[in-house]
Amino acid sequence: MAATQSVVDSILSTTDDSKFKTIQVDSAELIELDEGNLLAVNENKVDTKEFRKRTEEILLSSTRDATQCLFNSLWQLPVEQVEGAYVVKLPEPKTWLPREKPVPKKKPLTKWQEYAKSKGILNKKKSRMVWDELSQEYKPRWGYKRANDDTQEWAIEVPDNADPMEDQFAKRKNAKKERVAKNELQRLRNIARSQKSKVPGVGLTPTEKPSKDQLSKALAVAHKSTASIGKFTDRLPKEKPSRFTGKKRKFEPSIGNLKSEKEKQLNLIETNAKKLPKIDMAKATNRALRQEEQTASREKQSRKTPKKAKGKKALGLGKKASGGRTGGGNKKTRGKRKR
Protein backbone atom coordinates (compact mmCIF):
# COMPACT_ATOMS: atom_id res chain seq x y z
CA MET A 1 0.00 0.00 0.00
CA ALA A 2 2.67 2.45 1.14
CA ALA A 3 4.82 1.43 -1.81
CA THR A 4 2.09 2.20 -4.32
CA GLN A 5 1.43 5.49 -2.56
CA SER A 6 5.06 6.47 -2.85
CA VAL A 7 5.08 5.53 -6.52
CA VAL A 8 2.03 7.70 -7.11
CA ASP A 9 3.64 10.51 -5.19
CA SER A 10 6.86 10.27 -7.12
CA ILE A 11 4.98 10.35 -10.43
CA LEU A 12 2.97 13.33 -9.24
CA SER A 13 6.07 15.14 -8.08
CA THR A 14 7.91 14.50 -11.32
CA THR A 15 5.01 15.86 -13.31
CA ASP A 16 4.68 18.93 -11.11
CA ASP A 17 8.40 19.41 -10.67
CA SER A 18 8.64 21.85 -13.49
CA LYS A 19 6.26 24.27 -11.82
CA PHE A 20 6.11 23.83 -8.03
CA LYS A 21 8.04 22.21 -5.23
CA THR A 22 6.39 19.23 -3.61
CA ILE A 23 4.45 19.25 -0.37
CA GLN A 24 5.39 15.66 0.37
CA VAL A 25 7.76 15.14 3.28
CA ASP A 26 10.32 12.35 3.54
CA SER A 27 10.13 10.31 6.73
CA ALA A 28 6.83 11.88 7.64
CA GLU A 29 5.98 8.79 9.72
CA LEU A 30 8.45 9.93 12.35
CA ILE A 31 6.74 13.27 12.82
CA GLU A 32 4.09 13.18 15.51
CA LEU A 33 1.36 15.78 15.30
CA ASP A 34 -0.89 17.38 17.88
CA GLU A 35 -3.09 19.72 15.89
CA GLY A 36 -4.93 20.95 18.98
CA ASN A 37 -1.73 22.58 20.23
CA LEU A 38 -0.36 23.34 16.73
CA LEU A 39 2.49 21.08 17.73
CA ALA A 40 4.72 18.80 15.70
CA VAL A 41 7.31 16.53 17.28
CA ASN A 42 10.06 15.47 14.92
CA GLU A 43 11.57 12.18 16.07
CA ASN A 44 14.06 11.87 13.25
CA LYS A 45 17.55 11.19 14.52
CA VAL A 46 20.22 13.73 13.73
CA ASP A 47 23.86 12.83 13.53
CA THR A 48 25.78 14.71 16.22
CA LYS A 49 28.84 15.49 14.13
CA GLU A 50 26.77 16.60 11.19
CA PHE A 51 24.63 18.72 13.47
CA ARG A 52 27.65 20.46 14.97
CA LYS A 53 28.90 21.33 11.51
CA ARG A 54 25.70 22.56 9.89
CA THR A 55 23.47 23.51 12.84
CA GLU A 56 21.41 26.22 11.21
CA GLU A 57 20.79 24.33 7.98
CA ILE A 58 19.68 21.17 9.76
CA LEU A 59 17.43 23.10 12.12
CA LEU A 60 15.83 24.92 9.22
CA SER A 61 15.24 21.85 7.09
CA SER A 62 13.93 19.64 9.90
CA THR A 63 11.63 22.40 11.12
CA ARG A 64 10.37 22.99 7.59
CA ASP A 65 9.55 19.30 7.18
CA ALA A 66 7.70 19.15 10.47
CA THR A 67 5.80 22.35 9.69
CA GLN A 68 4.88 21.07 6.25
CA CYS A 69 3.54 17.89 7.84
CA LEU A 70 1.53 19.92 10.33
CA PHE A 71 0.13 22.15 7.61
CA ASN A 72 -0.77 19.16 5.45
CA SER A 73 -2.90 17.75 8.23
CA LEU A 74 -4.34 21.15 9.20
CA TRP A 75 -5.48 21.74 5.64
CA GLN A 76 -7.38 18.44 5.80
CA LEU A 77 -9.58 19.69 8.62
CA PRO A 78 -13.05 21.04 7.83
CA VAL A 79 -12.81 24.69 6.83
CA GLU A 80 -15.27 27.46 7.56
CA GLN A 81 -15.32 30.95 6.21
CA VAL A 82 -15.59 33.61 8.89
CA GLU A 83 -15.46 37.25 7.79
CA GLY A 84 -13.47 36.46 4.68
CA ALA A 85 -10.86 34.33 6.45
CA TYR A 86 -10.67 30.56 6.20
CA VAL A 87 -10.93 29.19 9.71
CA VAL A 88 -10.23 25.66 10.85
CA LYS A 89 -11.71 24.12 13.95
CA LEU A 90 -8.90 22.49 15.89
CA PRO A 91 -9.37 19.06 17.45
CA GLU A 92 -8.88 18.42 21.17
CA PRO A 93 -5.20 18.73 22.18
CA LYS A 94 -3.48 15.37 22.67
CA THR A 95 -0.80 16.67 25.02
CA TRP A 96 -2.16 17.36 28.45
CA LEU A 97 -0.95 20.49 30.13
CA PRO A 98 -1.45 21.36 33.76
CA ARG A 99 -4.20 23.71 34.77
CA GLU A 100 -3.49 27.21 35.97
CA LYS A 101 -5.67 26.90 39.05
CA PRO A 102 -7.41 23.97 40.69
CA VAL A 103 -10.87 22.93 39.64
CA PRO A 104 -13.33 25.27 41.35
CA LYS A 105 -15.13 23.84 44.31
CA LYS A 106 -18.83 24.19 44.83
CA LYS A 107 -19.78 27.15 46.98
CA PRO A 108 -20.80 25.94 50.44
CA LEU A 109 -24.47 26.43 51.23
CA THR A 110 -25.46 28.99 53.81
CA LYS A 111 -27.48 27.93 56.79
CA TRP A 112 -30.65 29.26 55.20
CA GLN A 113 -29.94 27.58 51.89
CA GLU A 114 -29.42 24.28 53.66
CA TYR A 115 -32.67 24.70 55.53
CA ALA A 116 -34.54 25.70 52.38
CA LYS A 117 -33.15 22.67 50.60
CA SER A 118 -34.24 20.30 53.33
CA LYS A 119 -37.72 21.82 53.34
CA GLY A 120 -37.97 22.11 49.58
CA ILE A 121 -38.37 25.86 49.62
CA LEU A 122 -37.71 27.40 46.24
CA ASN A 123 -36.74 30.95 45.47
CA LYS A 124 -39.55 33.06 44.15
CA LYS A 125 -38.51 35.12 41.20
CA LYS A 126 -39.30 38.74 41.88
CA SER A 127 -39.45 41.28 39.12
CA ARG A 128 -36.70 43.89 39.09
CA MET A 129 -39.08 46.81 38.60
CA VAL A 130 -42.04 47.60 40.79
CA TRP A 131 -44.79 50.17 40.54
CA ASP A 132 -44.19 53.27 42.59
CA GLU A 133 -47.46 54.81 43.70
CA LEU A 134 -46.02 58.18 44.51
CA SER A 135 -44.31 58.95 41.24
CA GLN A 136 -46.71 56.82 39.17
CA GLU A 137 -44.00 54.93 37.33
CA TYR A 138 -41.98 51.74 37.47
CA LYS A 139 -38.84 51.92 39.54
CA PRO A 140 -36.24 49.39 40.68
CA ARG A 141 -37.21 47.29 43.68
CA TRP A 142 -33.98 48.12 45.49
CA GLY A 143 -30.94 50.31 45.15
CA TYR A 144 -30.50 53.79 43.84
CA LYS A 145 -33.77 55.62 43.00
CA ARG A 146 -35.80 52.68 44.24
CA ALA A 147 -39.55 52.50 44.48
CA ASN A 148 -41.28 53.19 47.79
CA ASP A 149 -38.11 54.53 49.31
CA ASP A 150 -38.83 55.15 52.98
CA THR A 151 -35.61 57.02 53.62
CA GLN A 152 -36.72 59.96 51.52
CA GLU A 153 -39.87 60.77 53.48
CA TRP A 154 -39.97 64.21 55.02
CA ALA A 155 -42.57 63.35 57.67
CA ILE A 156 -43.38 60.16 59.54
CA GLU A 157 -46.61 59.58 61.39
CA VAL A 158 -46.07 58.82 65.06
CA PRO A 159 -47.73 55.48 65.83
CA ASP A 160 -50.62 55.47 68.31
CA ASN A 161 -48.97 53.86 71.25
CA ALA A 162 -45.46 55.19 70.70
CA ASP A 163 -43.58 57.67 72.78
CA PRO A 164 -44.39 61.06 71.20
CA MET A 165 -40.95 62.40 71.96
CA GLU A 166 -39.18 59.53 70.21
CA ASP A 167 -37.38 60.43 67.01
CA GLN A 168 -38.99 58.21 64.37
CA PHE A 169 -36.32 59.03 61.77
CA ALA A 170 -33.55 57.96 64.11
CA LYS A 171 -35.49 54.86 64.97
CA ARG A 172 -35.74 53.82 61.35
CA LYS A 173 -32.10 54.52 60.73
CA ASN A 174 -31.12 52.51 63.75
CA ALA A 175 -33.30 49.60 62.75
CA LYS A 176 -31.66 49.54 59.34
CA LYS A 177 -28.21 49.62 60.90
CA GLU A 178 -29.08 46.69 63.10
CA ARG A 179 -30.40 44.68 60.19
CA VAL A 180 -27.22 45.31 58.25
CA ALA A 181 -25.09 44.33 61.22
CA LYS A 182 -27.07 41.17 61.74
CA ASN A 183 -26.73 40.24 58.11
CA GLU A 184 -22.97 40.75 58.22
CA LEU A 185 -22.77 38.62 61.33
CA GLN A 186 -24.72 35.83 59.67
CA ARG A 187 -22.37 36.02 56.69
CA LEU A 188 -19.33 35.65 58.91
CA ARG A 189 -20.93 32.78 60.78
CA ASN A 190 -21.69 31.06 57.50
CA ILE A 191 -18.05 31.38 56.46
CA ALA A 192 -16.89 30.04 59.81
CA ARG A 193 -19.34 27.15 59.55
CA SER A 194 -18.22 26.24 56.05
CA GLN A 195 -14.58 26.20 57.14
CA LYS A 196 -15.50 23.94 60.04
CA SER A 197 -13.94 26.35 62.49
CA LYS A 198 -15.61 27.25 65.73
CA VAL A 199 -18.62 29.44 65.15
CA PRO A 200 -18.35 32.45 67.41
CA GLY A 201 -21.07 32.55 70.02
CA VAL A 202 -23.42 35.44 69.86
CA GLY A 203 -24.93 36.99 72.92
CA LEU A 204 -28.16 38.18 71.50
CA THR A 205 -29.16 39.17 68.02
CA PRO A 206 -31.67 42.00 67.82
CA THR A 207 -35.20 40.60 68.00
CA GLU A 208 -38.60 42.18 68.20
CA LYS A 209 -39.86 40.32 71.26
CA PRO A 210 -37.04 38.51 73.06
CA SER A 211 -38.14 35.42 74.92
CA LYS A 212 -37.28 34.74 78.55
CA ASP A 213 -34.58 32.41 77.43
CA GLN A 214 -32.99 34.98 75.17
CA LEU A 215 -33.12 37.59 77.89
CA SER A 216 -31.39 35.40 80.43
CA LYS A 217 -28.77 34.56 77.84
CA ALA A 218 -28.21 38.26 77.20
CA LEU A 219 -27.90 38.83 80.92
CA ALA A 220 -25.29 36.11 81.21
CA VAL A 221 -23.31 37.66 78.37
CA ALA A 222 -23.64 41.15 79.83
CA HIS A 223 -22.40 39.89 83.17
CA LYS A 224 -19.22 38.61 81.65
CA SER A 225 -18.61 41.57 79.34
CA THR A 226 -16.18 43.37 81.61
CA ALA A 227 -12.43 43.62 81.57
CA SER A 228 -12.26 41.12 84.42
CA ILE A 229 -14.70 38.71 82.75
CA GLY A 230 -17.46 39.38 85.27
CA LYS A 231 -15.47 38.63 88.37
CA PHE A 232 -16.59 41.80 90.12
CA THR A 233 -20.04 42.19 88.59
CA ASP A 234 -22.71 42.60 91.24
CA ARG A 235 -25.51 40.07 91.22
CA LEU A 236 -29.12 41.16 91.13
CA PRO A 237 -31.23 40.42 94.17
CA LYS A 238 -32.81 36.95 93.93
CA GLU A 239 -30.83 36.19 90.79
CA LYS A 240 -30.50 32.53 90.00
CA PRO A 241 -27.22 31.15 88.68
CA SER A 242 -27.25 31.33 84.89
CA ARG A 243 -27.91 28.21 82.89
CA PHE A 244 -25.64 29.51 80.14
CA THR A 245 -22.39 29.56 82.04
CA GLY A 246 -20.60 26.26 81.75
CA LYS A 247 -20.08 23.96 84.67
CA LYS A 248 -16.65 23.64 86.15
CA ARG A 249 -15.16 20.23 86.59
CA LYS A 250 -14.60 19.26 90.17
CA PHE A 251 -11.88 16.94 91.34
CA GLU A 252 -11.43 15.12 94.61
CA PRO A 253 -8.58 16.42 96.71
CA SER A 254 -5.48 14.36 96.05
CA ILE A 255 -4.65 14.10 99.75
CA GLY A 256 -7.37 13.72 102.35
CA ASN A 257 -9.99 11.17 103.20
CA LEU A 258 -8.34 7.78 102.87
CA LYS A 259 -11.34 5.84 104.01
CA SER A 260 -13.69 6.98 101.24
CA GLU A 261 -11.03 6.43 98.65
CA LYS A 262 -10.46 2.91 99.82
CA GLU A 263 -14.17 2.23 99.69
CA LYS A 264 -14.40 3.52 96.16
CA GLN A 265 -11.53 1.39 94.95
CA LEU A 266 -12.94 -1.72 96.60
CA ASN A 267 -16.30 -1.07 95.01
CA LEU A 268 -14.68 -0.78 91.64
CA ILE A 269 -12.77 -4.04 92.04
CA GLU A 270 -15.88 -5.83 93.20
CA THR A 271 -17.99 -4.78 90.23
CA ASN A 272 -15.21 -5.67 87.85
CA ALA A 273 -14.74 -9.07 89.42
CA LYS A 274 -18.42 -9.92 89.27
CA LYS A 275 -18.69 -8.66 85.70
CA LEU A 276 -22.10 -7.35 86.39
CA PRO A 277 -23.68 -5.57 83.47
CA LYS A 278 -24.28 -1.90 84.00
CA ILE A 279 -27.96 -1.33 84.39
CA ASP A 280 -29.73 1.93 84.07
CA MET A 281 -32.81 1.23 86.10
CA ALA A 282 -34.97 3.92 84.57
CA LYS A 283 -34.10 2.80 81.05
CA ALA A 284 -34.65 -0.84 81.82
CA THR A 285 -38.06 -0.30 83.36
CA ASN A 286 -39.10 1.90 80.46
CA ARG A 287 -38.11 -0.75 78.00
CA ALA A 288 -39.95 -3.47 79.89
CA LEU A 289 -43.09 -1.37 80.10
CA ARG A 290 -43.02 -0.60 76.40
CA GLN A 291 -42.58 -4.23 75.48
CA GLU A 292 -45.54 -5.16 77.60
CA GLU A 293 -47.66 -2.54 75.88
CA GLN A 294 -46.64 -3.69 72.45
CA THR A 295 -47.49 -7.30 73.11
CA ALA A 296 -50.82 -6.25 74.51
CA SER A 297 -51.68 -4.19 71.44
CA ARG A 298 -50.56 -6.98 69.13
CA GLU A 299 -52.85 -9.42 70.88
CA LYS A 300 -55.68 -6.93 70.56
CA GLN A 301 -55.10 -6.66 66.81
CA SER A 302 -54.78 -10.36 66.22
CA ARG A 303 -58.09 -10.85 67.96
CA LYS A 304 -59.69 -8.36 65.56
CA THR A 305 -58.19 -9.34 62.22
CA PRO A 306 -59.42 -12.89 61.69
CA LYS A 307 -63.00 -11.65 61.47
CA LYS A 308 -62.54 -8.42 59.54
CA ALA A 309 -59.78 -8.20 56.96
CA LYS A 310 -58.91 -11.50 55.48
CA GLY A 311 -59.22 -10.90 51.74
CA LYS A 312 -55.84 -9.34 51.22
CA LYS A 313 -54.08 -11.62 53.66
CA ALA A 314 -55.51 -14.64 52.03
CA LEU A 315 -54.25 -13.46 48.68
CA GLY A 316 -50.69 -13.42 49.96
CA LEU A 317 -50.20 -9.67 50.04
CA GLY A 318 -50.88 -9.88 53.70
CA LYS A 319 -47.74 -8.65 55.32
CA LYS A 320 -47.27 -5.58 53.20
CA ALA A 321 -50.88 -4.59 53.15
CA SER A 322 -51.38 -4.89 56.88
CA GLY A 323 -48.00 -3.34 57.60
CA GLY A 324 -48.83 -0.21 55.66
CA ARG A 325 -51.05 1.53 58.10
CA THR A 326 -52.60 0.05 61.14
CA GLY A 327 -55.40 1.58 63.08
CA GLY A 328 -57.80 4.22 62.00
CA GLY A 329 -58.47 7.66 63.37
CA ASN A 330 -57.79 11.05 61.97
CA LYS A 331 -54.47 12.71 61.33
CA LYS A 332 -53.99 13.82 64.90
CA THR A 333 -54.69 10.57 66.69
CA ARG A 334 -52.94 8.41 64.10
CA GLY A 335 -49.64 7.07 65.24
CA LYS A 336 -50.44 7.70 68.87
CA ARG A 337 -50.64 4.83 71.22
CA LYS A 338 -54.09 3.44 71.86
CA ARG A 339 -55.10 2.65 75.35
Add this chain to the structure above:
Amino acid sequence: MQRIVKPKTQRGRRALERKEPKIFENSKSTLFFKGGNTSQTVTQVLKEMHTLKKPHATMFGKKNATRPFEDQSTVEFFTSKSDSSLFMYGCHSKKRPNNLVIGRLYDSQVLDMAEFGIDKFVSMKDVEGQKASMGIKPCLVFSGDLFEENDDNRRVKNLLLDFFRGPTVDNVSLSGLEHVMSIHGANGKVYIRNFRVLMKKSGSKTPRVELQSMGPSLDLSLRRTRLASDDLFKRALKKPATAKPKKKKNVSHDDLGNKLGRIHMNTQDFAKLQARKLKGLKRKGPVANGTDAGDESKKQKVDET
Protein backbone atom coordinates in the same frame (compact mmCIF):
# COMPACT_ATOMS: atom_id res chain seq x y z
CA MET B 1 -11.61 30.18 49.60
CA GLN B 2 -14.27 32.51 50.83
CA ARG B 3 -13.15 36.02 51.53
CA ILE B 4 -13.90 37.46 54.91
CA VAL B 5 -13.33 41.05 53.86
CA LYS B 6 -15.73 41.95 51.08
CA PRO B 7 -14.47 44.02 48.15
CA LYS B 8 -15.67 47.57 48.52
CA THR B 9 -16.33 48.43 44.90
CA GLN B 10 -17.98 46.57 42.05
CA ARG B 11 -14.80 46.97 40.03
CA GLY B 12 -12.77 45.37 42.78
CA ARG B 13 -15.27 42.56 43.02
CA ARG B 14 -15.04 41.89 39.30
CA ALA B 15 -11.23 41.95 39.42
CA LEU B 16 -11.28 39.31 42.13
CA GLU B 17 -13.80 37.23 40.21
CA ARG B 18 -11.48 37.24 37.21
CA LYS B 19 -8.72 35.76 39.35
CA GLU B 20 -10.87 32.98 40.76
CA PRO B 21 -10.47 29.41 39.52
CA LYS B 22 -12.73 28.65 36.57
CA ILE B 23 -13.90 25.51 34.84
CA PHE B 24 -12.91 26.82 31.43
CA GLU B 25 -9.65 28.60 32.07
CA ASN B 26 -8.36 31.66 30.31
CA SER B 27 -5.05 31.65 28.47
CA LYS B 28 -2.09 31.58 30.80
CA SER B 29 -0.32 34.88 31.01
CA THR B 30 3.39 35.28 31.52
CA LEU B 31 5.41 37.48 33.84
CA PHE B 32 8.88 38.63 32.80
CA PHE B 33 11.16 40.04 35.48
CA LYS B 34 14.82 40.61 36.17
CA GLY B 35 17.08 39.72 39.05
CA GLY B 36 19.41 42.02 40.93
CA ASN B 37 22.09 41.89 38.25
CA THR B 38 21.42 41.38 34.58
CA SER B 39 23.57 41.50 31.52
CA GLN B 40 22.64 43.21 28.28
CA THR B 41 21.95 39.84 26.69
CA VAL B 42 19.56 38.70 29.39
CA THR B 43 17.61 41.96 29.32
CA GLN B 44 17.31 41.79 25.57
CA VAL B 45 16.14 38.16 25.68
CA LEU B 46 13.46 39.04 28.22
CA LYS B 47 12.32 41.98 26.11
CA GLU B 48 12.06 40.01 22.91
CA MET B 49 10.32 37.07 24.54
CA HIS B 50 7.90 39.61 25.97
CA THR B 51 7.15 40.96 22.51
CA LEU B 52 6.56 37.42 21.23
CA LYS B 53 4.03 36.68 23.95
CA LYS B 54 2.62 40.14 24.23
CA PRO B 55 -1.10 40.33 24.82
CA HIS B 56 -0.81 37.70 27.53
CA ALA B 57 2.34 39.00 29.18
CA THR B 58 3.54 41.46 31.79
CA MET B 59 7.04 42.86 32.07
CA PHE B 60 8.49 44.22 35.28
CA GLY B 61 11.02 46.91 34.39
CA LYS B 62 12.80 47.24 37.71
CA LYS B 63 15.37 44.99 39.32
CA ASN B 64 14.20 42.45 41.87
CA ALA B 65 16.94 40.93 43.96
CA THR B 66 15.54 37.43 44.25
CA ARG B 67 16.60 33.89 43.48
CA PRO B 68 13.71 31.65 42.37
CA PHE B 69 15.61 28.44 43.07
CA GLU B 70 16.39 29.45 46.62
CA ASP B 71 13.13 31.08 47.58
CA GLN B 72 9.92 30.79 45.60
CA SER B 73 7.85 33.17 47.69
CA THR B 74 8.81 36.28 45.69
CA VAL B 75 7.90 34.63 42.41
CA GLU B 76 4.62 33.47 43.82
CA PHE B 77 3.87 36.96 45.10
CA PHE B 78 4.73 38.71 41.83
CA THR B 79 2.76 36.29 39.69
CA SER B 80 -0.25 36.52 41.97
CA LYS B 81 -0.18 40.30 41.56
CA SER B 82 -0.29 40.10 37.78
CA ASP B 83 -2.42 36.94 37.79
CA SER B 84 0.02 35.06 35.59
CA SER B 85 0.95 31.41 35.90
CA LEU B 86 4.04 31.38 33.72
CA PHE B 87 7.18 33.33 34.39
CA MET B 88 10.56 34.05 32.89
CA TYR B 89 13.31 35.41 35.08
CA GLY B 90 16.70 36.56 33.97
CA CYS B 91 19.86 37.32 35.94
CA HIS B 92 23.59 37.34 35.51
CA SER B 93 26.31 36.32 37.95
CA LYS B 94 29.87 35.05 37.88
CA LYS B 95 28.77 31.60 38.86
CA ARG B 96 25.85 31.48 36.45
CA PRO B 97 26.42 33.92 33.60
CA ASN B 98 23.42 34.90 31.47
CA ASN B 99 20.95 32.94 33.49
CA LEU B 100 17.38 32.40 32.37
CA VAL B 101 14.69 30.68 34.49
CA ILE B 102 11.48 29.49 32.87
CA GLY B 103 8.73 28.27 35.13
CA ARG B 104 5.07 27.71 35.64
CA LEU B 105 2.72 27.81 38.58
CA TYR B 106 -0.28 25.85 39.69
CA ASP B 107 -2.63 27.14 42.34
CA SER B 108 -0.29 30.14 42.73
CA GLN B 109 2.57 27.83 43.74
CA VAL B 110 5.62 27.03 41.67
CA LEU B 111 5.09 23.75 39.85
CA ASP B 112 8.06 23.39 37.50
CA MET B 113 11.15 25.50 36.96
CA ALA B 114 14.07 25.04 34.65
CA GLU B 115 17.24 27.10 34.54
CA PHE B 116 19.13 27.75 31.34
CA GLY B 117 22.35 29.49 30.47
CA ILE B 118 22.29 31.61 27.33
CA ASP B 119 25.23 30.56 25.20
CA LYS B 120 24.30 32.37 22.03
CA PHE B 121 21.71 34.96 21.30
CA VAL B 122 20.73 36.55 18.01
CA SER B 123 18.34 39.43 18.43
CA MET B 124 15.25 40.06 16.31
CA LYS B 125 16.81 43.35 15.24
CA ASP B 126 19.91 41.67 13.87
CA VAL B 127 17.87 39.50 11.51
CA GLU B 128 16.68 41.29 8.43
CA GLY B 129 13.30 40.78 6.87
CA GLN B 130 9.67 40.94 7.87
CA LYS B 131 8.55 39.59 11.23
CA ALA B 132 5.42 37.60 12.04
CA SER B 133 2.57 39.74 13.33
CA MET B 134 2.19 40.18 17.04
CA GLY B 135 -0.05 38.15 19.31
CA ILE B 136 -0.62 35.19 17.00
CA LYS B 137 -0.47 31.60 18.12
CA PRO B 138 2.81 30.03 17.03
CA CYS B 139 3.22 26.56 15.61
CA LEU B 140 5.66 24.61 17.74
CA VAL B 141 8.15 22.06 16.48
CA PHE B 142 10.04 19.93 18.96
CA SER B 143 12.93 17.80 17.85
CA GLY B 144 16.08 16.20 19.14
CA ASP B 145 16.69 13.34 21.51
CA LEU B 146 17.34 15.46 24.61
CA PHE B 147 13.65 15.61 25.42
CA GLU B 148 13.24 11.84 25.29
CA GLU B 149 16.27 11.03 27.46
CA ASN B 150 14.53 10.83 30.83
CA ASP B 151 11.37 11.81 32.67
CA ASP B 152 12.82 15.10 33.86
CA ASN B 153 13.67 16.19 30.33
CA ARG B 154 10.23 15.12 29.17
CA ARG B 155 8.80 17.40 31.82
CA VAL B 156 11.06 20.24 30.64
CA LYS B 157 9.66 19.70 27.16
CA ASN B 158 6.13 19.90 28.55
CA LEU B 159 7.10 23.09 30.37
CA LEU B 160 8.50 24.67 27.21
CA LEU B 161 5.38 23.66 25.29
CA ASP B 162 3.19 25.20 27.97
CA PHE B 163 5.33 28.33 27.99
CA PHE B 164 5.50 29.01 24.28
CA ARG B 165 2.22 27.67 22.93
CA GLY B 166 0.38 30.98 23.24
CA PRO B 167 -3.34 31.52 23.74
CA THR B 168 -5.74 28.57 23.90
CA VAL B 169 -8.03 28.67 20.90
CA ASP B 170 -10.74 26.51 19.35
CA ASN B 171 -10.44 27.87 15.84
CA VAL B 172 -7.45 29.06 13.93
CA SER B 173 -7.28 31.08 10.75
CA LEU B 174 -5.23 29.30 8.10
CA SER B 175 -3.71 32.52 6.84
CA GLY B 176 -2.79 33.43 10.41
CA LEU B 177 -0.34 30.55 10.71
CA GLU B 178 2.76 32.60 10.10
CA HIS B 179 5.03 31.93 13.05
CA VAL B 180 6.91 28.71 13.75
CA MET B 181 9.01 28.19 16.82
CA SER B 182 11.47 25.36 16.65
CA ILE B 183 12.85 23.88 19.85
CA HIS B 184 15.62 21.38 19.35
CA GLY B 185 17.30 19.56 22.20
CA ALA B 186 20.65 17.85 21.78
CA ASN B 187 23.73 17.23 23.93
CA GLY B 188 22.29 19.00 26.98
CA LYS B 189 21.55 22.07 24.90
CA VAL B 190 18.31 23.58 23.73
CA TYR B 191 18.22 25.43 20.43
CA ILE B 192 15.32 27.82 20.00
CA ARG B 193 14.73 29.28 16.55
CA ASN B 194 11.92 31.46 15.31
CA PHE B 195 10.77 31.40 11.72
CA ARG B 196 8.27 33.23 9.62
CA VAL B 197 6.17 31.05 7.34
CA LEU B 198 6.03 31.78 3.63
CA MET B 199 3.23 29.91 1.92
CA LYS B 200 4.08 29.07 -1.68
CA LYS B 201 1.95 27.56 -4.40
CA SER B 202 2.15 23.80 -4.62
CA GLY B 203 -0.38 22.94 -7.28
CA SER B 204 -2.83 21.73 -4.66
CA LYS B 205 -4.93 23.30 -1.94
CA THR B 206 -2.27 22.80 0.71
CA PRO B 207 0.54 25.34 0.34
CA ARG B 208 4.22 24.52 0.16
CA VAL B 209 5.87 25.77 3.35
CA GLU B 210 9.06 27.79 3.21
CA LEU B 211 10.64 29.21 6.35
CA GLN B 212 12.51 32.42 6.85
CA SER B 213 14.52 33.11 9.98
CA MET B 214 12.97 35.87 12.01
CA GLY B 215 14.75 35.84 15.36
CA PRO B 216 15.29 35.77 18.23
CA SER B 217 17.53 32.71 18.13
CA LEU B 218 18.78 31.21 21.34
CA ASP B 219 21.25 28.50 22.23
CA LEU B 220 20.57 27.47 25.81
CA SER B 221 22.29 24.99 28.06
CA LEU B 222 20.16 23.28 30.66
CA ARG B 223 21.31 24.02 34.22
CA ARG B 224 19.24 23.32 37.33
CA THR B 225 15.65 22.10 37.37
CA ARG B 226 13.05 22.03 40.08
CA LEU B 227 10.17 19.89 38.95
CA ALA B 228 6.95 19.05 40.73
CA SER B 229 6.38 15.63 42.21
CA ASP B 230 4.38 13.24 40.04
CA ASP B 231 1.59 13.38 42.56
CA LEU B 232 1.24 17.15 42.39
CA PHE B 233 1.64 17.17 38.63
CA LYS B 234 -1.12 14.62 38.28
CA ARG B 235 -3.36 16.73 40.45
CA ALA B 236 -2.62 19.76 38.27
CA LEU B 237 -3.61 17.80 35.17
CA LYS B 238 -7.04 16.99 36.55
CA LYS B 239 -9.88 18.06 34.32
CA PRO B 240 -13.22 19.04 35.77
CA ALA B 241 -16.09 16.70 35.03
CA THR B 242 -18.23 19.52 33.75
CA ALA B 243 -15.64 20.55 31.18
CA LYS B 244 -16.27 17.39 29.20
CA PRO B 245 -18.91 17.89 26.55
CA LYS B 246 -22.18 16.10 27.19
CA LYS B 247 -22.98 13.26 24.84
CA LYS B 248 -25.59 14.33 22.36
CA LYS B 249 -28.32 11.78 22.00
CA ASN B 250 -30.16 10.97 18.79
CA VAL B 251 -27.92 13.09 16.57
CA SER B 252 -25.63 11.45 14.03
CA HIS B 253 -23.71 12.40 10.92
CA ASP B 254 -23.51 10.34 7.76
CA ASP B 255 -20.52 10.03 5.47
CA LEU B 256 -21.63 12.96 3.34
CA GLY B 257 -21.50 15.26 6.30
CA ASN B 258 -25.25 15.49 6.66
CA LYS B 259 -26.70 15.85 10.13
CA LEU B 260 -29.27 13.23 10.97
CA GLY B 261 -31.67 13.32 13.89
CA ARG B 262 -33.75 10.56 15.37
CA ILE B 263 -37.13 11.65 16.64
CA HIS B 264 -39.29 9.64 18.99
CA MET B 265 -43.03 10.11 18.48
CA ASN B 266 -46.22 8.74 19.91
CA THR B 267 -48.16 6.20 17.87
CA GLN B 268 -50.29 7.91 15.32
CA ASP B 269 -54.03 7.91 15.75
CA PHE B 270 -55.38 6.94 12.33
CA ALA B 271 -58.92 7.83 13.37
CA LYS B 272 -57.91 11.46 13.41
CA LEU B 273 -55.99 11.27 10.16
CA GLN B 274 -56.90 14.03 7.76
CA ALA B 275 -57.43 12.33 4.43
CA ARG B 276 -58.61 13.96 1.26
CA LYS B 277 -61.37 16.44 1.88
CA LEU B 278 -64.72 15.35 0.42
CA LYS B 279 -67.97 17.16 0.68
CA GLY B 280 -69.89 14.08 1.68
CA LEU B 281 -67.55 13.33 4.58
CA LYS B 282 -67.76 16.81 6.00
CA ARG B 283 -69.09 17.31 9.48
CA LYS B 284 -72.52 18.81 9.49
CA GLY B 285 -73.01 22.09 11.29
CA PRO B 286 -74.95 22.37 14.51
CA VAL B 287 -78.56 21.28 14.08
CA ALA B 288 -81.39 23.59 15.08
CA ASN B 289 -83.24 20.91 17.07
CA GLY B 290 -81.82 20.90 20.57
CA THR B 291 -83.15 17.44 21.39
CA ASP B 292 -81.67 15.67 18.43
CA ALA B 293 -78.24 17.26 18.70
CA GLY B 294 -76.78 14.52 20.90
CA ASP B 295 -77.87 11.72 18.58
CA GLU B 296 -76.53 13.52 15.55
CA SER B 297 -73.03 13.83 16.91
CA LYS B 298 -72.95 10.20 17.85
CA LYS B 299 -73.98 9.12 14.38
CA GLN B 300 -71.30 11.28 12.87
CA LYS B 301 -68.63 9.57 14.87
CA VAL B 302 -69.74 6.22 13.56
CA ASP B 303 -69.59 7.58 10.06
CA GLU B 304 -66.04 8.75 10.42
CA THR B 305 -64.70 5.40 11.46
